[in-house]
Amino acid sequence: MNKHARIYVAGHRGLVGSALVRCLQRQGYTRVLTRTREELDLTDQLAVARFFESERPEIVLDAAAKVGGIRANNIYPAEFIRDNLLIQTHLIDSAYLSGVRKFVFLGSSCIYPKLAQQPLKEDYLLTGPLEPTNQWYALAKIAGIKQCQAYRRQYGFDAISLMPTNLYGPGDNFSLENSHVLPALIRKFYEAKVAGAESVTVWGTGTPRREFLHVDDLADAVVFLMETYSDEEIVNVGVGEDLSIRELAELIRETVGFEGDLVFDPRQPDGTPRKLLDVSRLHGLGWRARIPLKQGLEETYGWFLSHMDKVRE
Known part of the structure; x- marks a missing residue:
């Protein structure tokens, strides 16, 4: 692919967008x-149309x-x-109307049914009810997938759809109000350590299992697929391994160096019992994740410490 192509990264200030730019x-x-x-x-249709007319991105x-966690979605x-x-x-x-050559749509693993068989294959889309706590976001992402497929079928528009698993890394949202579980736990353990607290409380039972992909790995996969993949079938992007929320919390406690107790609050929602992506299609295309979770957590915590003035409330 031409290294001088005009590539528009929508959402470049976010966790994923900033990693894509890097x-x-x-x-x-x-x-x-x-x-x-x-x-x-x-969200302004006319403003977006004018941008594409004037800047003419190729990709x-x-x-x-x-985006947000369970609380924000509710x-x-x-x-x-x-x-x-x-x-x-x-x-x-x-993008279609202005002649964009390649469009990469990023969805989410929450598009799959709540109780689908694990690991989640791309074929499981629309085979059962969604997780109620994030169904609104999931429905929007499903609509995006179908729009990309429809534009490809009717107009020959080269749009591909990628479904990342749970992400983390530099530039994440560490808010205790509307962030995802991993960055929220990093902040919780850090503040508890600084305050000398005796314990940290984690939402739910700690039994749900989740998969976590470093955002720099995701960015590498996106660019790889941008260069090599062209089909209407969605592609899962993940690690192919998961762990329980309890195991994640213990790993973060160790990373932060908090020595207090870990308490779980079963009155709070757990969300989907398990969410592990089947990444055999991705592996078959020639890409695999490279950053181990422990290494990624240490890097993310280091970023958190050095950007305390920028961490969102």
Whole structure:
């Protein structure tokens, strides 16, 4: 692929978007386009159309989305489905109309049914009810997948859809109010350590199992598939291994150096019992994750400590 192609990374300030920019630059791509939310409101159809008309990107990596954990999804369901539908619809349509050569849509592993057989194969999409706590976000992402497939079938638009597992890494959201479990636990253990607390309480029973992929690994996979893959079938992007929330909490406690107790609150929701991606399709295409979880946690905690002034509330 031409290293001088104009590549627009939507959502470049987020966890995934910032990793994509780093990866593209590291691999020698010289014309990476970005816009802040203040510069371009992706929920504004006319503004998005004007951007594509003026900048004429050749490739689009769609990492723009409204994201959050269980609590945020429960409190703001209308915003999660509305904003994500608007963002992805405007990006896909304007990209097609302006002649974009390749569009990469990033979904989420939450698109799969709550009680689907594990590990989750791409074929399990739409075979059962979704997890209620994040169904609004999941439905929007499913709509994005189907829009990409529809534009490919009707217009020959080269749009691919990738489904990442749970992500973490530098630039994550460490808010205790609306972040995901891994960064929230890093912050919880850090604050408990600083305060000299006797224990840290974790939501749920600690039994659900989750898979975690370092965001730099995801970015590498996205660029690899951008260069090599062209099909309407979705592709899972993950590690292919999982661990329980209890095991994750213990690993983070060790990483942070907190010596107090670990307490679980079963009154709070667990979410999906298990969410492990089947990554055999990805492996068959020639890509595998490289960053072990322990190493990734140490790097992420180091980033957290050195960016305390930028960590979101």
